[in-house]
Amino acid sequence: MAVFLLCTAKAGVPSTDAAPVTAWLTQADDAWPDDAFRFRHILAQLHQHEDQLSAAQRWHLRLLDTRLPVDEGDYVKAEAALYDIIDHSGDESLSIRAMAALIRDKFFSRDYVSAYALANTLMAELPKVADPQAHLEGMNQVIQMLNQEAVGQYDLALDYAQQMKTSLTSSRGQCYADVLETQSLLYAGKVISTDPAFQVATSICLTAGAHRQANALRLDLASEMIDEGHADQAIALLHSIAPEIQGIGYTPHVASLLVTLAQAYLRLGDAPKARKFAQDSIAITGPDSSLWTVQAAYEVLYKAEKKEGHDTAALNYYEKYGAQKTAAMDNARAIALAYQTVRQQVLSEKMKAEALGKENKILQLSQALANQAQKSSQLFNALLLAVIAFFVLAMLWLWRSWRRFRWMARHDGLTRAYNREHFFVEAGRTLRHLHKARVDACLIVLDLDHFKRINDTHGHAAGDQVLRSAAAIIGRELRPTDLLGRLGGEEFGILISGCSCDQGLEVANRIRNALATTPVTLDSQVTVMVSASLGLACATSSGYMLRLLLIDADAALYRAKEGGRNQVVVDSRAEVPSVVPSDDRQLPLDA
Ligand SMILES: Nc1nc2c(ncn2[C@@H]2O[C@H](COP(=O)(O)OP(=O)(O)OP(=O)(O)O)[C@@H](O)[C@H]2O)c(=O)[nH]1
Numbered sequence: 001m002a003v004f005l006l007c008t009a010k011a012g013v014p015s016t017d018a019a020p021v022t023a024w025l026t027q028a029d030d031a032w033p034d035d036a037f038r039f040r041h042i043l044a045q046l047h048q049h050e051d052q053l054s055a056a057q058r059w060h061l062r063l064l065d066t067r068l069p070v071d072e073g074d075y076v077k078a079e080a081a082l083y084d085i086i087d088h089s090g091d092e093s094l095s096i097r098a099m100a101a102l103i104r105d106k107f108f109s110r111d112y113v114s115a116y117a118l119a120n121t122l123m124a125e126l127p128k129v130a131d132p133q134a135h136l137e138g139m140n141q142v143i144q145m146l147n148q149e150a151v152g153q154y155d156l157a158l159d160y161a162q163q164m165k166t167s168l169t170s171s172r173g174q175c176y177a178d179v180l181e182t183q184s185l186l187y188a189g190k191v192i193s194t195d196p197a198f199q200v201a202t203s204i205c206l207t208a209g210a211h212r213q214a215n216a217l218r219l220d221l222a223s224e225m226i227d228e229g230h231a232d233q234a235i236a237l238l239h240s241i242a243p244e245i246q247g248i249g250y251t252p253h254v255a256s257l258l259v260t261l262a263q264a265y266l267r268l269g270d271a272p273k274a275r276k277f278a279q280d281s282i283a284i285t286g287p288d289s290s291l292w293t294v295q296a297a298y299e300v301l302y303k304a305e306k307k308e309g310h311d312t313a314a315l316n317y318y319e320k321y322g323a324q325k326t327a328a329m330d331n332a333r334a335i336a337l338a339y340q341t342v343r344q345q346v347l348s349e350k351m352k353a354e355a356l357g358k359e360n361k362i363l364q365l366s367q368a369l370a371n372q373a374q375k376s377s378q379l380f381n382a383l384l385l386a387v388i389a390f391f392v393l394a395m396l397w398l399w400r401s402w403r404r405f406r407w408m409a410r411h412d413g414l415t416r417a418y419n420r421e422h423f424f425v426e427a428g429r430t431l432r433h434l435h436k437a438r439v440d441a442c443l444i445v446l447d448l449d450h451f452k453r454i455n456d457t458h459g460h461a462a463g464d465q466v467l468r469s470a471a472a473i474i475g476r477e478l479r480p481t482d483l484l485g486r487l488g489g490e491e492f493g494i495l496i497s498g499c500s501c502d503q504g505l506e507v508a509n510r511i512r513n514a515l516a517t518t519p520v521t522l523d524s525q526v527t528v529m530v531s532a533s534l535g536l537a538c539a540t541s542s543g544y545m546l547r548l549l550l551i552d553a554d555a556a557l558y559r560a561k562e563g564g565r566n567q568v569v570v571d572s573r574a575e576v577p578s579v580v581p582s583d584d585r586q587l588p589l590d591a
Helices: 002-011 019-031 036-048 055-071 075-088 092-108 112-128 132-146 154-167 171-187 196-208 211-227 231-248 251-268 271-285 292-307 311-410 420-436 451-458 460-476 501-517 546-562
Strands: 441-448 483-488 491-497 532-538 568-570
Touching: 019 036, 019 055, 036 055, 055 075, 055 092, 075 092, 092 112, 092 132, 112 132, 112 311, 132 154, 132 171, 154 171, 171 196, 171 211, 196 211, 211 231, 211 251, 231 251, 251 271, 251 292, 271 292, 292 311, 420 441, 420 483, 420 491, 420 546, 441 460, 441 501, 441 546, 451 460, 460 483, 460 491, 460 501, 491 501, 501 532, 501 568, 532 546, 546 568
Parallel strands: 532 568
Antiparallel strands: 441 491, 441 532, 483 491
16 A cells, blocks of 8 residues: 555656645655554655755655654654754744654653653644644643653643544544543543443544554553453453554564563463563563563563572562662652653743733833822822912902002092092102101192083083093193192192292193193084183191191182182292282183
8 A cells, every 4th residue: 555655656746746745745744653664665755856845845854754763762863853843944833743753752762851841842832833733743742741650640631632632633633632531541540441432542543544553552451451350351452453563563562562461471370471472572672671561571570480480580580670670760750850840940930920920010000100190290280380370360360450449449530540538648648758858849729610511511421521631631741759639520639749839830830721721622522621720839838737738729729719710829828929810811611
């Protein structure tokens, strides 16, 4: 069959067509390890057409090249190539498969720490790969390592095997998963030889052409039968599979077949047959092999010789058995230690990663808190600014309102001159200062003439307009230090600082003249003329008391009115002409 397939492939493949080369790579994968003969031929074929292979296919071929040396125990030859594939192929699937081969290689060369460390890496990398072949080879290797007696992780191995069963749907995948599941249960003591799982797994494997897997399980089953006291059944089973095992020629299985037969015959009391099969087993592996079969064979030999009374021979074999047993125990200890070492490393790295994660979490939380605090402080600052701005604006508004109210409290709203009360306050204070400073002052009381007629003729609003205009005309004749107040109705008071009686008279006349000569245009476009009578009192003659000055100025005003209006009358005690007549006494009311 294998030769036929090879010939077909060779004949039907033009040297430029790469597709059959790909098929050969897959066929080689399928042939290994059950059909070593076919595998060798496909490999040879591939090497003949190596120049047709792509870079990725060459890496695949390199992996296939490592199979034979490892299977034949030449671990050194394969190791460099396997590391090369892992590090440089750039193919995740090939990398997993090389890792699985390297684990086996490390395990058989007794570098157990490396083997378990690699197994851990493989399990971490495996979820990234979809290729079923990589899963089959990777999981198979890891589960076998967990099923080692010295490790005893049967439950974990069972869990992985069951995962494998659901993920690998091919008949080969099902075979591997079933065998590994049944072995995990067997090693854990959860099944006995009559369990249908053995038959099911065996038959799946035989259908899939996976003879080596079927044989591995059947050899385990035979050992279980012996342990259960069914040595005869074990012998029957072993003889039935012997031709196939010997045909495949896989040394560990051949040695295992022979030594198990030896154990079965010894159990039945057949010392000669037991001795023969045990010696055959040692002959297959050599006495120095690390396989378990050597120790088992020496045990059978020592017991068989003892049974037959050959004490010297028995002692001789017992010594060899003891030496093998000690070596096996040392080996088991090394495996257990390696597993625990790697497990601790993995746990410690996990804890470190968790601690780092927690540290990062704390950092993230403190960063978030800092951000929150920054945001809060920005919000607080914004709020503070808003509150300050509100207070500043409120204070500004209050200040302006206060100023407005103060102004309104002190001024006459119509003429904008001081109102009566404030004029008295300010005038009194100014007079006190002037008195202290011995500075002259004059007080004028001014009253518009016949103002009632304006109201009566033009209306109250026109009268208001005339009052406003009169105040403005008076104001223009005064200095900033002088005070003007509306004493009531159409009467104004004027305090002039730093002025003698002569100067006061001059100012009063200037005001009278300005009023008498300035026409006031009303809203109705009618122009009116207004005159005023003024009474003047001087501090030099009346004193600095406002009340006395007002009495004297009022008296003078009265005299001005009496005298015909539109004139200035000076207080009689002042040393100036008491009446200053105007140029035009009888001012017409309307222009
Ligand atoms: N339009 C207006 N009229 C006012 C105001 N205050 C007082 N008056 C009027 O001013 C007039 C003053 O009249 P009188 O006291 O008789 O004085 P007069 O008409 O000016 O006559 P003489 O002073 O004697 O020249 C009254 O009719 C008041 O009603 C004001 O604020 N607005």
